[in-house]
Structures are given as structure tokens and as C-alpha cells.
Amino acid sequence: xxxxxxxxxxxxxxxxxxxxxxxxxxxxxxxxxxxxxxxxxxxxxxxxxxxxxxxxxxxxxxxxxxxxxxxxxxxxxxxxxxxxxxxxxxxxxxxxxxxxxxxxxxxxxxxxxxxxxxxxxxxxxxxxxxxxxxxxxxxxxxxxxxxxxxxxxxxxxxxxxxxxxxxxxxxxxxxxxxxxxxxxxxxxxxxxxxxxxxxxxxxxxxxxxxxxxxxxxxxxxxxxxxxxxxxxxxxxxxxxxxxxxxxxxxxxxxxxxxxxxxxxxxxxxxxxxxxxxxxxxxxxx
Numbered sequence: 464x465x466x467x468x469x470x471x472x473x474x475x476x477x478x479x480x481x482x483x484x485x486x487x488x489x490x491x492x493x494x495x496x497x498x499x500x501x502x503x504x505x506x507x508x509x510x511x512x513x514x515x516x517x518x519x520x521x522x523x524x525x526x527x528x529x530x531x532x533x534x535x536x537x538x539x540x541x542x543x544x545x546x547x548x549x550x551x552x553x554x555x556x557x558x559x560x561x562x563x564x565x566x567x568x569x570x571x572x573x574x575x576x577x578x579x580x581x582x583x584x585x586x587x588x589x590x591x592x593x594x595x596x597x598x599x600x601x602x603x604x605x606x607x608x609x610x611x612x613x614x615x616x617x618x619x620x621x622x623x624x625x626x627x628x629x630x631x632x633x634x635x636x637x638x639x640x641x642x643x644x645x646x647x648x649x650x651x652x653x654x655x656x657x658x659x660x661x662x663x664x665x666x667x668x669x670x671x672x673x674x675x676x677x678x679x680x681x682x683x684x685x686x687x688x689x690x691x692x693x694x695x696x697x698x699x700x701x702x703x704x705x706x707x708x709x710x711x712x713x714x715x716x717x718x719x720x721x722x723x724x725x726x727x728x729x730x731x732x733x734x735x736x737x738x739x740x741x742x743x744x745x746x747x748x
Contacts, residue, residue, distance in 0.1 A: 492531075498522040499535060506542060511549035512607035515594060518543040550606070554591060557608065564612040570619070581615050583728050584622055584692040599688055622692045629700035632693055637705045639664045640738055654714055654735030657721050661690065687721060695724040709738040 498517070505513040517523060518539060527536045558574055565572035565581065573580050577589045587598045589606055596603045596611050603614050643655045643663065665685045673681040694713070704710045713725055716734025723733045 495526050495529060495532060498526055502539065502542060511546045514542055515546040515550050516605055518546060519594060561608040561611065564608040568612050568616055570615065582619065582623065583695045583724055584688055585615060585618050622688055627693065627696055629697045629702045630706065633697055633702060633711060634705050636711065637709055637738055639667060640736065652737055652739050654737045656719060657733050657736055658719050660736055661721060691724045695728065698726050704741050708741050710741045712737045712739060
């Protein structure tokens with residue numbers, strides 16, 4: 464019985480290995496067929512954005528090189544030319560459509576083509592030549608206004624649609640600053656490097672499970688964009704400093720700096736942060 468089970472197991476493994484190359488070829492052909500169907504759908508809808516993205520992809524190259532799909536090459540080439548021409552003609556309408564898509568999503572947008580901004584801390588730039596859009600330094604391989612605004616909405620959700628308590632935030636910032644002062648034997652008001660502060664603040668956001676086992680799956684991310692937006696949201700809230708009566712100062716500098724949003728709502732290179740004791744009204748001299 465044992466010999467029979469061992470034999471059958473060996474046969475299963477052997478057949479599985481034997482069929483792998485054939486299955487891989489089938490999967491490759493299915494992927495190519497799906498790609499051609501996508502092109503057909505894009506053409507049926509006159510969706511030149513989708514066609515432009517599809518026909519500049521690696522999948523298009525694969526289909527055109529496939530000997531069994533020689534008949535597709537000529538048609539894909541003609542569609543590529545069509546899509547290029549339509550995208551070039553579309554430049555004139557782009558700003559109007561991007562504005563309309565933003566309005567539909569209830570997003571306040573400012574456009575200084577090719578750059579645009581949505582709220583503080585969300586910035587983009589459109590590159591028609593490369594057919595891509597950069598949003599907060601991350602590339603989107605599209606110049607379709609619908610896809611751009613969809614991507615912006617995701618960034619907004621990450622940066623703005625989070626629980627945020629301005630007083631709790633600034634008190635937490637001050638606690639980290641105070642800890643660095645003690646560690647470095649500095650006095651209140653002394654500047655601390657923003658890179659050191661950022662690292663320690665992110666570590667302070669981690670739970671005990673991560674600190675006991677620093678596996679990346681347990682890490683709670685806190686991006687620089689989140690910090691920049693939280694600082695701006697704190698300023699906008701007008702809480703007036705920490706509970707203990709200290710005011711935040713962001714000090715500019717180019718070396719070892721981070722791009723943050725200052726109290727005027729402008730992105731600046733910040734090298735140090737500090738807190739000063741606030742002057743209390745009515746204090747006796």
C-alpha cells in the first residue's frame with residue numbers, strides 16, 4: 464500500500480512538472496488575447512486615453528512580437544497613431560476637463576499648467592510628452608483627468624480623512640522635543656534637528672507589538688506628507704500652542720532638511736524645530 468501511494472505521488476509530481484511549460488504558454492496566450500480585447504473595447508468607446516496607455520505598454524510589444532498574432536501588428540500601429548494624435552489635440556481641453564472632474568469630486572484645485580495643487584500638501588505635475596502625472600512625487604502612468612482626480616482622492620483620504628486632534632498632536636510633538644532636549648542636554652528653546660525629531664516621532668507612534676518584534680508587517684507608517692499636513696492642520700485649528708504653554712517654531716535650512724508646510728501654508732525646507740515658552744497675558748513682572 465505504501466509503495467502504491469509513493470508511486471502515485473511520484474506520478475502526480477512528474478505530471479505537474481511536465482505540464483508547467485504548456486500551462487505557462489497557455490497563460491501567456493490568454494494574457495495577450497485579453498490585451499487585444501481591451502484594445503477592441505477602447506476603440507469601441509473611442510477612449511484614446513486608454514488606447515494610448517495600452518499601446519505604450521509592454522503587453523503591446525509582446526503582442527506585436529508574437530508570431531501567431533502577426534495580423535494584429537498593423538492595426539495596433541494604426542490605433543497608436545490615432546491615440547497619439549488625439550492626445551495631442553486634447554491638450555487644449557485638458558485644463559477645463561481636469562477642473563470639471565475636480566469640481567465633481569468636490570476638490571478645490573488650483574492649476575498653473577503643467578502643475579496643479581489640491582488642498583495644502585497635495586501637488587501634481589502633468590507630463591504630456593511622457594504620458595504621466597506625478598502626484599506628491601509618485602508617478603501615475605496616465606494623463607486622463609478622471610484617473611488623475613481618482614488618484615488625488617486617494618491621497619486626500621490618506622492625508623486628510625484621518626482622525627486628528629490638534630491639541631493632542633502638538634502636545635505629542637512637544638513631548639518628543641522635550642525628550643531630545645534631555646537626551647542631548649539642551650535647554651528649552653534650543654533647536655533640534657528635524658530628521659532626528661521625525662525619526663523619534665515615528666517611533667513614538669508604534670505599538671508595543673512592533674517595539675517587541677520589529678517586523679515590517681507591524682510597522683505603522685507615518686509619511687512626510689502626513690507630517691506636513693498635520694502641521695498645517697494644527698496651524699489652521701488655532702489652538703495656540705501646547706497645553707503647557709509652549710509655541711512651536713519651524714526653522715528653515717537647506718542641509719539635512721525636510722520639506723514641510725510652514726505657518727503661511729508654503730512648502731519650505733525645514734532643518735530644525737524648537738519650542739519657546741509663550742508670553743502669558745497679565746503676567747506680573
